[in-house]
Amino acid sequence: MxxxxxxxxxxxxxxxxxxxxxxxxxxxxxxxxxxxxxxxxGQSGSGKSTLMNILGCLDQATGGSYFLNxxxxxxLSRNELANIRNRTIGxxxxxxxxxxxxxxxxxxxxxxxYAGVSRARAHAKAxxxxxxxxxxxxxxxxxxxxxxxxxxxxxxxxxxxxxPPLILADEPTGNLxxxxxxxxxxxxxxxxxxxxxxxxxxxxxxxxxAYSKRLVRLxxxxxxxxxxxxxxxxxxxxxxx
Ligand SMILES: Nc1ncnc2c1ncn2[C@@H]1O[C@H](COP(=O)(O)OP(=O)(O)OP(=O)(O)O)[C@@H](O)[C@H]1O
Ligand SMILES: [Mg+2]
Numbered sequence: 759m760x761x762x763x764x765x766x767x768x769x770x771x772x773x774x775x776x777x778x779x780x781x782x783x784x785x786x787x788x789x790x791x792x793x794x795x796x797x798x799x800g801q802s803g804s805g806k807s808t809l810m811n812i813l814g815c816l817d818q819a820t821g822g823s824y825f826l827n828x829x830x831x832x833x834l835s836r837n838e839l840a841n842i843r844n845r846t847i848g849x850x851x852x853x854x855x856x857x858x859x860x861x862x863x864x865x866x867x868x869x870x871x872y873a874g875v876s877r878a879r880a881h882a883k884a885x886x887x888x889x890x891x892x893x894x895x896x897x898x899x900x901x902x903x904x905x906x907x908x909x910x911x912x913x914x915x916x917x918x919x920x921x922p923p924l925i926l927a928d929e930p931t932g933n934l935x936x937x938x939x940x941x942x943x944x945x946x947x948x949x950x951x952x953x954x955x956x957x958x959x960x961x962x963x964x965x966x967x968a969y970s971k972r973l974v975r976l977x978x979x980x981x982x983x984x985x986x987x988x989x990x991x992x993x994x995x996x997x998x999x
Contacts, residue, residue: 800976848917
C-alpha cells in the first residue's frame with residue numbers, strides 16, 4: 759500500500775449523450791498523502807467538479823485507476839463504494855445543503871443516524887463537533903436562523919461527525935462574502951493543522967487558494983500545475999498580468 763489517501767492515475771472521464779461522447783478529463787494523475795491541504799483551480803468547464811465527483815465516489819472514471827485509502831474503487835460494488843465513501847469522506851458544498859426543518863444539532867447528527875448510531879450517541883457527538891467549530895450555542899436553532907458563514911460551519915461539523923480523514927469541498931466559499939470566506943478558510947486550516955484532516959477544495963479565488971499548502975490547476979481536463987500553492991499562485995499572477 760502506498761500510504762496515500764488519494765491515488766489516481768491517468769483518469770479520464772467522458773460524458774455520453776446518446777452516441778455523442780464529450781471527453782472532460784484527459785489522463786489526470788493526483789497523489790494526495792494524509793494531512794495535505796490542496797486547492798483545485800481552473801476556468802469554468804475545466805473539469806474541477808467532474809474530478810471532485812470522481813474523488814468523492816459520486817461518479818466513476820471512464821478510464822484510469824483510483825485508489826482511495828489503499829482500496830481500488832473500480833473493483834467495488836455500489837454498496838461497498840457507499841461504505842468506503844461514508845467512512846472516508848466528509849462533503850462540504852457551496853450551498854451548505856442543510857435541512858431547513860431540522861435543528862442545527864439534528865443536521866450534524868444525521869450522518870451518524872444514517873450509519874445506525876443511536877440517537878443519544880449521535881446527538882452527543884454532534885454537540886462535540888459543533889463545539890469544535892464554535893457553534894455549540896446554536897445547536898437548537900434551525901439553519902435559517904444562522905448567518906451564511908455559521909451555516910457553512912454547521913456543514914463542516916456535519917462533514918466531520920463520522921471522523922473521516924478527508925474533506926472534499928466544491929467551492930465552499932462560493933456563496934460567502936470575503937470576510938466570511940476567510941473565516942471558513944481559517945477553520946479548514948485549523949482542522950488541517952490540529953486534527954490532521956486532509957482537505958481538498960475547489961475555488962475560483964486566488965485569495966482563497968492561498969490558504970492551502972498545495973495548488974492543482976486544471977486546464978481543459980489536464981493538470982497544468984501541481985505544486986506549492988504560493989509558487990503556483992505567483993505563476994498565475996505573472997501569466998495573467
Ligand atoms: N453530466 C454531464 N453531462 C455532460 N456534460 C457534462 C456533465 N457534467 C459536466 N459536463 C461538462 O464537462 C465539462 C466540465 O464540467 P465541470 O462541471 O467539471 O467544470 P468545472 O471546472 O467544475 O466548472 P465550474 O467552474 O463552472 O464549476 C463542462 O464542459 C461541462 O459542460
Ligand atoms: Mg464546478
